[in-house]
Amino acid sequence: MDFMELAKNRYSERYYDPRPVEQEKLDRILEAGRAAPTACNYQPQRFYLIRSEEAKAKLRTVTHFHFNAPLTILVCYDANEVWRNPRDRYYDNYNSGEQDASIAATSMMFEAEEQGIHSVWVRGFDSKTVVDTFGLPRNIIPVMMLVLGYPREDAKPSDWHYVRRPMEDFVEEL
Numbered sequence: 001m002d003f004m005e006l007a008k009n010r011y012s013e014r015y016y017d018p019r020p021v022e023q024e025k026l027d028r029i030l031e032a033g034r035a036a037p038t039a040c041n042y043q044p045q046r047f048y049l050i051r052s053e054e055a056k057a058k059l060r061t062v063t064h065f066h067f068n069a070p071l072t073i074l075v076c077y078d079a080n081e082v083w084r085n086p087r088d089r090y091y092d093n094y095n096s097g098e099q100d101a102s103i104a105a106t107s108m109m110f111e112a113e114e115q116g117i118h119s120v121w122v123r124g125f126d127s128k129t130v131v132d133t134f135g136l137p138r139n140i141i142p143v144m145m146l147v148l149g150y151p152r153e154d155a156k157p158s159d160w161h162y163v164r165r166p167m168e169d170f171v172e173e174l
Contacts, residue, residue: 003053016069016149020051025115030149033075033104033140039083040053041098045104046140048074055100057131058133059145063125071109072122074130077101079139101143108146118151131145 001009010096021029033047050059050072059066066072077097088094109119124147130142 001079001114010110010113011121013149013151013155014067014120015155016067016118016161017152018030018068018070019150020070021148021150022075022116025117028115029108029117033108036098036104038103041080041084042081042083042096044081044097045101046076046078048076048134050074052070062130062133063122063145064126064138065122066146067120067147069147071148073146073148074134074142075101075105075146076136076140076142079141097141098143105144105146112148116150117148118155121124122147132147
């Protein structure tokens with residue numbers, strides 16, 4: 001499938017079949033996140049798999065946006081390994097961690113779609129609660145959750161999926 005077709009067809013899935021994602025497909029998805037570009041190639045992104053019943057029970061305590069999917073990847077970055085720009089006078093102590101993790105998550109999302117696995121990007125959680133619940137080290141910063149799985153038979157994109165603002169709203173020449 002051509003990339004533009006893939007990008008336009010992918011939608012935020014909210015109705016998942018309970019069958020698990022095969023390990024070989026998960027491996028490809030994770031490799032897409034590992035191969036994603038990062039600032040100065042520091043690679044601060046970290047992926048935590050939430051798929052055991054115990055981990056999914058914890059997940060249900062930190063967000064209601066789990067959609068009963070068989071797999072969630074908690075995408076984080078290691079604050080000790082990010083590129084920092086000390087010369088940026090606009091953003092105090094700017095670091096690339098959130099962008100690096102987001103690029104990795106986007107790469108995984110598109111690879112999942114290529115594998116027939118649907119996804120939804122979730123940011124409806126409190127980071128401190130996630131860190132405490134899953135016992136993550138203090139230097140690990142949660143960015144988002146990538147909820148993954150096969151769509152239910154009746155799954156379909158929402159009507160909002162097809163609404164796009166005009167290009168003029170996004171592009172301006174300087």
